[in-house]
Amino acid sequence: MHAARLIGKDIPSLTIALDPIPSHLPLEELADLFRHPAYAEVLSIPVVDDGKPVGMISRHRFTDIYLKRYGRELYGKQPVGNFANKSPLTVAYEQPLAEAAQHITGNMQLPLTEDFIITRNGKYLGIGFVMDLIKAMEMQMRADTEALDQAYSRLKSSQTALVQSEKMASLGQMVAGVAHEINTPLGYVQNNVTIGNELFGHVQNMFASYETLVDKMLDGQSSAEEVSAQIQQIAEMRAALSVNEMLGEMRGLMEDSLYGIGQISELVLNLKNFSRMDSAATDTVSLHDCIASALNIGRNILKNKVEIVRQFGDIPAIKCAPSQLNQVFLNLFTNAAQAIADHGRITIKTWHVNDAVHIEVADTGKGIPAENIARIFDPFFTTKAIGEGTGLGLSITYQIIQQHGGDIRVTSRVGEGTCFHIRLPASAAHHDAQLLAA
Amino acid sequence: MSKPTLLLVDDEERILRSLRMLFFTGYNVRMTTDANEAIRILKEERIHVIVSDQRMPIMLGAELLRIAREISPCTMRILLTGYSDLDASIACVNEGEVFRYLLKPWSGEEVKQVVADAAAIALATFANERSPYTAAMLQQKARILVLDSDESTVHAVREVLRDSAEVIWAGNLQHATEVLSQVDIAVLVADVMLDGKNISYMLKTVKQQYPKTQSMVVTSFKDTSHLIDLINQAQIARYLPKPLRKNILGRNLEYLIERFRAVCTVPLLQTRHSVAPISDPKEQAQAHGLMDLLNRLRLHRATA
Structure with missing residues (x-):
């Protein structure tokens, strides 16, 4: 009957409405009952008086009694109640599965000889199989694990999205900074070319007038009046526009424009170097190049405000993800610049000990209070105003350094400044796979 | 020359x-x-x-x-x-x-x-040969128009000015337009965002129509290019971020009332705040509609 039953994830779905027996039933009746098809699958039969469960009598116990010499003759007429287990395993119909399972598995006797009783408001309702309960529990756990897995992968993808958005935010800031910086050379180059274009028109007109004059003087047909009228026209043009002077000025403006175009090209090149869009994700590079690239890109934040002191040691090129390390350095420089209120200094030190490359970035900014220092690498921790920082910069920095097999530490004194110290392994073959995955 | x-x-x-x-x-x-x-x-x-x-x-x-x-x-x-x-x-x-x-x-x-x-x-x-804004104070009480659906703005303005000025509150554009067409306003205090809509065109139109009126923008809306347009095309006199700080609000309102009086005394001064034409085509259309309305309301007042 219950072989086809679907096991669910709660007690009701496990309930088998089995007819119980009263406690006064003679023990010998059980011999027929246990052989009856309705009871074929059960390990035990509940004993119930006035709807209340009072015990459980198992096949095992019954066989024990009958196997005793004269067992059947001695005890057959006695009531079942005398032999039943008085404290059977019992769970309530409404009980959560996990709680019921905990109760059953904690109290059951081995070998397993009894089923458990299910009650509702203290009244007998049916029985359940311990194996069913364990099966249901297993299903439940499997579902929970799946849900956990799903939640985990959701979390993971939203973290990836966050990291991505932080990357985009810092990229956006960087691009905006560089775009602004391009505006200055673009401003004068554009203006100079516009002026040059106008001047070119004037020069063209003037040249045409001179040509006409020369033609008139040479063709032998023009009268002296015509020639002098032409000379007069040229004189007027010269008086109206000091073309010579303007041409002299224009020379300087052309040189300025070439310089400006050089500046714009350099800025574009900096952007390209920084993003490394056209290079391999991992490469063997000198960290000095990464630092220089980050300084170039951060120039608009740093200039007029921060003096950069380079104390570069002799360090070997290392295998790394350069675009990620560029991001790390830009992040550290940006933070340092933001910590400096007016004017200050950033000292960048590099050195090499045994198998590790060390980089130190120290600023003369306002410093980090002791209560914050333990949290600065935590995601979302920020002391910046809303909209100014995502609180992910340093946590991503930390992640990138870890993926490179290195570590990053910080020391800070309020009012004096902050120093970040990064150690990276010089030979970094073992974390290749991680870098590529990042 | x-x-x-x-x-x-x-x-x-x-x-x-x-x-x-x-x-x-x-x-x-x-x-x-x-x-x-x-x-x-x-x-x-x-x-x-x-x-x-x-x-x-x-x-x-x-x-x-x-x-x-x-x-x-x-x-x-x-x-x-x-x-x-x-x-x-x-x-x-x-x-x-x-x-x-x-x-x-x-x-x-x-x-x-x-x-x-x-x-x-x-x-x-x-x-x-006159330094701007040193003109003598006029005796008449200045009128301040507050255009903001958020009532706390008008409360703040009333609190800092007390009885020194007449403060009129308009919670919507229509009311503000009626007030502007009927009385001289010394200072217009407005949020550029009114019920979620940007009303920069309103400030631009007011400056074109009533060049003497000084406008103060109070807002939590942060958009640099909008602000640059407001400088060039509305010559807004002050821009205060919300939430408003009472002492700063008070100081600036008093200054703008003085500036209004100076402009009334020496009309030449208003040329110093002349505006560039509205550049955005959508805003041009909106401003045009508003100007029509203001003119009709004014005619209505004149004939009434």
Whole structure:
């Protein structure tokens, strides 16, 4: 009957409405009952008086009694109640599965000889199989694990999205900074070319007038009046526009424009170097190049405000993800610049000990209070105003350094400044796979 | 008449050389890469128009223009910058009180026109020999119109002004329009965002129609390009971020009431706050509709 039953994830779905027996039933009746098809699958039969469960009598116990010499003759007429287990395993119909399972598995006797009783408001309702309960529990756990897995992968993808958005935010800031910086050379180059274009028109007109004059003087047909009228026209043009002077000025403006175009090209090149869009994700590079690239890109934040002191040691090129390390350095420089209120200094030190490359970035900014220092690498921790920082910069920095097999530490004194110290392994073959995955 | 004098300040001398070519025929051009030198020139010479860069090593352009305003209040101030950041634009409104906020790369024609307008205004103000905004106070109570659906703004304005001015509150555009068409308003205090809609065009139209009215923007809306348009096309006199700080609100309201009175006494002064035409086509249409409405309401008042 219950072989086809679907096991669910709660007690009701496990309930088998089995007819119980009263406690006064003679023990010998059980011999027929246990052989009856309705009871074929059960390990035990509940004993119930006035709807209340009072015990459980198992096949095992019954066989024990009958196997005793004269067992059947001695005890057959006695009531079942005398032999039943008085404290059977019992769970309530409404009980959560996990709680019921905990109760059953904690109290059951081995070998397993009894089923458990299910009650509702203290009244007998049916029985359940311990194996069913364990099966249901297993299903439940499997579902929970799946849900956990799903939640985990959701979390993971939203973290990836966050990291991505932080990357985009810092990229956006960087691009905006560089775009602004391009505006200055673009401003004068554009203006100079516009002026040059106008001047070119004037020069063209003037040249045409001179040509006409020369033609008139040479063709032998023009009268002296015509020639002098032409000379007069040229004189007027010269008086109206000091073309010579303007041409002299224009020379300087052309040189300025070439310089400006050089500046714009350099800025574009900096952007390209920084993003490394056209290079391999991992490469063997000198960290000095990464630092220089980050300084170039951060120039608009740093200039007029921060003096950069380079104390570069002799360090070997290392295998790394350069675009990620560029991001790390830009992040550290940006933070340092933001910590400096007016004017200050950033000292960048590099050195090499045994198998590790060390980089130190120290600023003369306002410093980090002791209560914050333990949290600065935590995601979302920020002391910046809303909209100014995502609180992910340093946590991503930390992640990138870890993926490179290195570590990053910080020391800070309020009012004096902050120093970040990064150690990276010089030979970094073992974390290749991680870098590529990042 | 002698040529007006133009002072160009930028830390990139190539910008100075380039700009000079636009102006050397019509102006005496003074230029420097050093803000301190610029201050010295402002103290020693009559400068009609100053055009300054924003980001410079010694001080920011907005700061230089604030100092210029103190040293030589009649000098017209223009900022020319490649960086459009919000802090700079707010400082330009509140401290620099700039005539125009121009962006690099610039259009030669536009810069020439703006400088020419500024120079004409400066020549007239210098000739008037009166320092702006020192005119005697008028006896009449000033009227303040607060246009903001958020009632706390009008409460704040009433609290800081007490009985010194008449404060009218309009929670919607229609009411504000009616008030504007019927009475002279000294200061319009408005949030650019009214019930989620941007009403910059309203501020621009008001300045075109009622050039004497001083406008103060109070808002939590942060958009640099909008603000730059409000400087150039509405000549907003103050920009205060929400939440409002009472002492700052009070000080600025009093200043703007004075400025309104000065403009009423010396009408020439209002040319100093003349506006550029509205550039956005959608806003042009909105402004046109609003102007029609204001005119009809005014006619209605005249005939009633």
